[in-house]
Amino acid sequence: MAERRRMRGGGGEYIPGQQLRDKTIEDRANQRRAERAKFARQQTVRRWRNLVRNFFLSVLAAILLLLIGSRMMVTGATVVTDDPELSSKLEVAANNYLGSSLFRNFKIGVDRASMAQELTQNNPEAGEVRVSLPLFSTEVKVEVTGRKSAALLITDPDNPVYVIDGEGVIFAEAGEGADLTALPVIRDSTGINPELGQSVTSPTVARFILIMNNRLPEFGYTPVEYEVGEALRQVNIKVKDKPYILKTSTEQGAGQQLAVLRFATNWLQQHKKAPQDYLDLRVDDRVYFR
Numbered sequence: 001m002a003e004r005r006r007m008r009g010g011g012g013e014y015i016p017g018q019q020l021r022d023k024t025i026e027d028r029a030n031q032r033r034a035e036r037a038k039f040a041r042q043q044t045v046r047r048w049r050n051l052v053r054n055f056f057l058s059v060l061a062a063i064l065l066l067l068i069g070s071r072m073m074v075t076g077a078t079v080v081t082d083d084p085e086l087s088s089k090l091e092v093a094a095n096n097y098l099g100s101s102l103f104r105n106f107k108i109g110v111d112r113a114s115m116a117q118e119l120t121q122n123n124p125e126a127g128e129v130r131v132s133l134p135l136f137s138t139e140v141k142v143e144v145t146g147r148k149s150a151a152l153l154i155t156d157p158d159n160p161v162y163v164i165d166g167e168g169v170i171f172a173e174a175g176e177g178a179d180l181t182a183l184p185v186i187r188d189s190t191g192i193n194p195e196l197g198q199s200v201t202s203p204t205v206a207r208f209i210l211i212m213n214n215r216l217p218e219f220g221y222t223p224v225e226y227e228v229g230e231a232l233r234q235v236n237i238k239v240k241d242k243p244y245i246l247k248t249s250t251e252q253g254a255g256q257q258l259a260v261l262r263f264a265t266n267w268l269q270q271h272k273k274a275p276q277d278y279l280d281l282r283v284d285d286r287v288y289f290r
Contacts, residue, residue, distance in 0.1 A: 081144040124197035168201035
């Protein structure tokens with residue numbers, strides 16, 4: 001049969017239907033194959049893109065983990081204080097504390113309160129210790145406020161002379177040949193057995209003595225020694241070039257007793273009286289002397 005036939009009643013030609021259907025099917029098949037090939041190429045590109053992205057994300061995550069992990073490590077301690085000698089001593093103590101446990105090689109294993117307490121107990125001259133773990137540092141930061149010398153303490157002739165701070169805490173030994181005129185001298189008669197780190201007087205007594213030591217020269221008295229009684233209330237003050245002592249009490253304000261002393265000194269001068277034993281400032285409305 002001829003591929004083309006003339007149509008009846010006209011001069012036109014036509015394509016046989018079977019061939020047209022075959023051609024249409026073939027074109028659709030080619031189109032589907034092209035679409036599948038295109039989809040396969042897209043899937044391949046997407047798969048490679050995901051692989052590359054996941055690779056870089058994995059590398060970035062690994063780097064971040066390494067950075068974070070390294071910052072969680074503890075490599076040592078640094079001490080911040082204005083006393084170089086105390087700084088060196090505490091730096092050794094702090095690193096010994098960190099090295100005493102493998103857990104303390106990591107920040108999560110460092111108990112800041114426990115570390116501060118141990119450093120304070122073992123180093124009485126360190127008055128206040130604050131421990132922190134800086135986020136972007138591998139070193140533990142130890143900030144120390146050292147105790148300041150306020151007075152010398154004498155207890156028993158067999159004991160050394162101790163140094164106490166303004167809170168009445170013993171934090172060092174004065175050593176042999178200590179200058180007893182450099183600081184107020186407190187002679188304790190309560191029979192205590194002093195130890196470093198021990199509080200031998202209350203902060204109230206310590207502050208009272210410091211005030212007296214600073215103010216008495218204004219009234220013509222140079223303190224030499226403070227004797228604290230057993231009750232920790234009475235403080236007898238020996239003064240330079242005077243045969244008598246000043247009896248004072250920490251239960252009364254230092255300023256109040258200094259005002260009594262001013263009045264008593266003027267009265268004694270006016271009446272040409274000179275105590276030989278004591279001048280008692282502990283009563284508000286009267287002054288006893290002998």
